Amino acid sequence: MQYGLGLYTGQVPPGEELSVHDEYARIIEQARLAEEVGLDSIWLSEHHGAADGYLPSLLPIASAILASTTRLVVGTAVLLAPFHNPLRLAEDVAVLDQLSGGRFILGMGTGWRRSEFRAFGADMSTRGKALEETAQILRRAWQGERFGFDGRVHRVDSAVVRPEPFTPGGPPIWLGGTGPRALARAGRLGDGYFGVCAPYDSAMSSFSTVLDSAPEEKRTSFSFGQLRSGFIADDPELGWKLAGKGMTYTQDVHARWAAEEAGNPVEPDANLPSEDAVRRYNLIGTPDEVTAALRPYEQRFAGRTDSHLCFRLYHPYMPHDAVLEAIQTFGRVIVPALRTQAGQGPRLD
Secondary structure, eight states: OEEEEEEEOOOOOTTOOOOHHHHHHHHHHHHHHHHHTTOOEEEEOOOOSOTTOOOOOHHHHHHHHHHTOSSOEEEESOEEGGGSOHHHHHHHHHHHHHHHTSOEEEEEEOOOOHHHHHHHTOOGGGHHHHHHHHHHHHHHHTTTSOEEEEOSSOEEEEEOOSSOOSSTTOSOEEEEOOSHHHHHHHHHHOSEEEEOSOOHHHHHHHHHHHHHHSOGGGGGGOEEEEEEEEEEOSSHHHHHHHHHHHHHHHHHHHHHHHHHHTTOOOOTTOOOSOHHHHHHHSEEEOHHHHHHHHHHHHHHHTTOSSOEEEEEOOOTTOOHHHHHHHHHHIIIIIHHHHHHHTTOOOOOO
């Protein structure tokens, strides 16, 4: 099992005494530290038009992280395919893959916020088809031959993508989503699946559904990724004091977006997620407690270098030194303990 940090969203909420420039600098600093302490990956998330600056453009910041590190993998979880021209995306990712020497995973999803589809003039009713066709076009584009494509959403008359990616056939394509059609699509078209924050048993149930839809020859090599959100502290209540405000803010943003999608917008000062709900969603514990909670993933995917658990330790409003300390603990204490218990030696590079 590989272990990484994220999802990084670049949000700078109201009252945060931090510029967007400083927020991006923190992400780069944390990526460098993640590599230094033996972690494996960094994961980025996309949304558009958010008041807090939620990352709208993932490939530039992915390029900056990759240029600042030598071993770390960068993944998108997820890039919203309906808002990207697939041929241009094929070119941009090929260049990024070359620059990084193959350290990039392209995770894609459909998107779900109507306001974003309106902003891009995209048809929300064909978002699943747009994602499918984008994956198909990328794979053809990365073969290095001239090709055409005539789909329901996208059409390529005649094109060739140069340079070819560093990774033969292109970097891995992971697909996200939670509904039955999304899980089936991930199995049919993806090299891997990236799941949302969910208990282990639920996450494995979703992954089993994905595998059921995958071609038989790909099932043993199909990659798994999942987000877990939380914080590490010797005193969990101190951890809550450090991270709870940012965790609550993050869940509040998504709850408000969901309410808007359901046609039930809420007043700006309305309180949505309860403290109990936020605590249930986030894994806040001592190093031993976090190690125990993550152990099932290591047992399930021990020895797999193509599957990643993404742990979100950086939340809005947090003191940066507390985040850096938690990254140190995750990389130098928790991950080696997990791998040693699973019969693997700790990472030496």
